[in-house]
Amino acid sequence: MTVGSNLAEVASLVGDPARANMLAALMDGRALTATELAYVGGVSASTASAHLGKLEAAHLLSVVKQGRHRYFRLASPLVSRMLEGIMTFAAIGGPPRYRPHGPKDAAMWLARTCYDHLAGRLGVALADAMVARGYVVLTDDAGELTPRGEAALGDIGLAVDSLQHAHKRVFCRPCLDWSERRPHLAGTVGAALAHHCFDRHWIEPIRDSRAVRITPAGQIALRKDFGIDLS
Amino acid sequence: MTVGSNLAEVASLVGDPARANMLAALMDGRALTATELAYVGGVSASTASAHLGKLEAAHLLSVVKQGRHRYFRLASPLVSRMLEGIMTFAAIGGPPRYRPHGPKDAAMWLARTCYDHLAGRLGVALADAMVARGYVVLTDDAGELTPRGEAALGDIGLAVDSLQHAHKRVFCRPCLDWSERRPHLAGTVGAALAHHCFDRHWIEPIRDSRAVRITPAGQIALRKDFGIDLS
DNA sequence: GAGATGCTTCGGCCGCGAACGAAGCGATCG
DNA sequence: CGATCGCTTCGTTCGCGGCCGAAGCATCTC
Numbered sequence: 001m002t003v004g005s006n007l008a009e010v011a012s013l014v015g016d017p018a019r020a021n022m023l024a025a026l027m028d029g030r031a032l033t034a035t036e037l038a039y040v041g042g043v044s045a046s047t048a049s050a051h052l053g054k055l056e057a058a059h060l061l062s063v064v065k066q067g068r069h070r071y072f073r074l075a076s077p078l079v080s081r082m083l084e085g086i087m088t089f090a091a092i093g094g095p096p097r098y099r100p101h102g103p104k105d106a107a108m109w110l111a112r113t114c115y116d117h118l119a120g121r122l123g124v125a126l127a128d129a130m131v132a133r134g135y136v137v138l139t140d141d142a143g144e145l146t147p148r149g150e151a152a153l154g155d156i157g158l159a160v161d162s163l164q165h166a167h168k169r170v171f172c173r174p175c176l177d178w179s180e181r182r183p184h185l186a187g188t189v190g191a192a193l194a195h196h197c198f199d200r201h202w203i204e205p206i207r208d209s210r211a212v213r214i215t216p217a218g219q220i221a222l223r224k225d226f227g228i229d230l231s
Numbered sequence: 232m233t234v235g236s237n238l239a240e241v242a243s244l245v246g247d248p249a250r251a252n253m254l255a256a257l258m259d260g261r262a263l264t265a266t267e268l269a270y271v272g273g274v275s276a277s278t279a280s281a282h283l284g285k286l287e288a289a290h291l292l293s294v295v296k297q298g299r300h301r302y303f304r305l306a307s308p309l310v311s312r313m314l315e316g317i318m319t320f321a322a323i324g325g326p327p328r329y330r331p332h333g334p335k336d337a338a339m340w341l342a343r344t345c346y347d348h349l350a351g352r353l354g355v356a357l358a359d360a361m362v363a364r365g366y367v368v369l370t371d372d373a374g375e376l377t378p379r380g381e382a383a384l385g386d387i388g389l390a391v392d393s394l395q396h397a398h399k400r401v402f403c404r405p406c407l408d409w410s411e412r413r414p415h416l417a418g419t420v421g422a423a424l425a426h427h428c429f430d431r432h433w434i435e436p437i438r439d440s441r442a443v444r445i446t447p448a449g450q451i452a453l454r455k456d457f458g459i460d461l462s
Numbered sequence: 463g464a465g466a467t468g469c470t471t472c473g474g475c476c477g478c479g480a481a482c483g484a485a486g487c488g489a490t491c492g
Numbered sequence: 493c494g495a496t497c498g499c500t501t502c503g504t505t506c507g508c509g510g511c512c513g514a515a516g517c518a519t520c521t522c
Contacts, residue, residue, distance in 0.1 A: 006321035007255055007314070012246025016480075020239035034499060047481055049500055060320075068489045068498050078320050083238070085316035089291075089309050090237035247510075265469060278511055280470055299468050299519040 013058055014086065018043045019051050023060070023074070023083055028113045028210050031064070031073040080115045084175065107211035110230065111203065114175060114210075117190030118197065121230055122214065122222075126193065127174070127184045129226040138183060143173045145189055156225050158196050244289055245317065249274045250282050254291070254305070254314055259344040259441045262295070262304040311346045315406065338442035341461065342434065345406060345441075348421030349428065352461055353445065353453075357424065358405070358416045360457040369405045369414060376420055387456050389427050 014020055018041035025040040026032060032040075038048030052072060055061040062075040074080050111122035118126060130136045135149025145153075175186035185193060197203045202218030214222070214230065222228040245251055249272035256271040257263060263271075269279030283303060286292040293306040305311050342353035349357060361367045366380025376384075406417035416424060428434045433449030445453070445461065453459040 007318055008246055008248040008251035010317055010321045011242050011244075011251060013242075015239055015243025015246035017239040018480080020242060024238055035497095038499095043480085044482060045499065046483075046501080050480080053500090070499070078323070082316040082320045085313040086241055087238055089313045090241045092309070249510080266467095269469095274510085275512055276469065277471080277513075281510080284470085301469070 010058065010060075010082075013054060013060060014083070016051070017041075018047070019055060022048075022051065022055070022072075023079075024087075025210075026061070026072065026074050027080060027083060027115055029074070029080075029116045031071040033069045033071055037072060077115075084115070107206060107209065107213070111212045111214060112210045113194065113205075113212060114184070114186070117175070117184070117186050117194045118203075118212075119175070119184050120211075122203075122212075122228070123184030124182050125228045125230060126226060127182075129228055130185065133226075136185070136189070138174045143185070143187065143189075153193075156196075158192060241289065241291075241313075244285060244291060245314070247282070248272075249278070250286060253279075253282065253286070253303075254310075255318075256441075257292070257303065257305050258311060258314060258346055260304070260311075260347045262302040264300045264302055268303060308346075315346070338437060338440065338444070342443045342445060343441045344425065344436075344443060345415070345417070348406070348415070348417050348425045349434075349443075350406070350415050351442075353434075353443075353459070354415035355413050356459045356461060357457060358414060360459055361416065364457075367416070367420070374405050374416070374418065374420075387427075389423060 014023060022037045022041045025037065034048060034052055035045060037052065038045050041048055041051065043051070052061065052063075052070075056063055056072070059075050060079050061072045064071050064073075074083075109120055111118065111120045113119065114123065117123070127136075127138070130149065131138055133149075133152070134146055135152055137144045137146060173187040173190075174183035175190070184190070197218065200217070200221065201215055202221050203212040203214050206213050219229075222230075245254060253268045253272045256268065265279060265283055266276060268283060269276050272279055272282065274282070283292065283294075283301075287294055287303070290306050291310050292303045295302050295304075305314075340351055342349065342351045344350065345354065348354070358367075358369070361380065362369055364380075364383070365377055366383055368375045368377060405414035406421070415421070428449065431448070431452065432446055433452050434443040434445050437444050450460075453461075
């Protein structure tokens, strides 16, 4: 059958541990080199090359050559969405899971990027705050920024108007958080919020990880603007 | 890493052709017996048993024993969503695809069920009609039933009020159609619409397939109520 | 009861594909 | 201009996992 075979074909590409780790590492939207991906995949350069070739051939990844490096990134938001769907199931739909062990995991649980927006306790807390204050309305699948929310974001210096008419990309949508098992903010609004936090140095990336650290300044600002305290 | 391994684990389960075909067959929400699934998977009963055991262990499928039969169904809407995500990518995100060949494919392209709602040319045409008439508003991710739409559906005998307050399940959302590459209606509204069409015998299931046939009565009713003509 | 039917368990076979190292090629650096 | 680095290609090895058929255990039918 036409349908099933495509399904299996794509899923089996994601179904290899090395490739899955590579894809997961690219979930934050960055582009990584073949060597970096070999490392996160836990395989040799030659093996990684074969994997990356397959992922590119299937259009899961796009590649851009720059000098002697080859930078890979997820080929489209559709890929990110697909992976998100699988990870969400893996985290909350599958067999019961356990809480984090290592300190690295702990950081991931606290705050991390998810493609281009924020997830973890911080992401969920932000979404909660936005909802509680009537800035956004969220259902399971849809989200909407209220006029009140638009104004409030404007007050803290987040230019929402310029984004507003981006009808093509999704403006505001919930994204199920695999660690908190509750929705956080994705879409244009979620991305803008994340950018804002980075710009103001409320958060900063943690090396070699999707996790982010909340700076002292961020602690203060988040409490002041959103009533968030993640101690 | 914790994340990647779960991702690979789940994806590899879907990544086997036999299992993928079984899962695809269950996408319409029905429950099938082990023997039926062995058939759609194209494998022997013993092999199917092993596959189904794995899918159940990973909580992709739930099983209910009835007499000497074991009925399998997708364990949760989360699984359906995950598969939907992969199929969507496989259909439109991957390498360029081709149009149908066999008559069976043709029927699938014309009209079929997608979990619990309608897809194919019919599904897309219904969504288009609903939008064109101002019954619903659709963005890429969200959907909303307008008061006008609510009234109109009421006129043709579709009790929408009773569904309205089902806040838990998603009320109305778009679902990307892999054959038409355009959204059709999913969510509670999409499901209610599909049920309505079945109840009135506007459409009827085609044996051993997710495809549905549009009855002569359906042709007339669809044209009258929605201005749809799929000749 | 005997005989189907539905499904699982067991044992053994086989092939795909992931793995590595060595070698080659192109780009960059000193 | 070598030397180094980033990546790919090639040839080979090897183990996991899918496959089947035979046998076994239920359950329903007559």
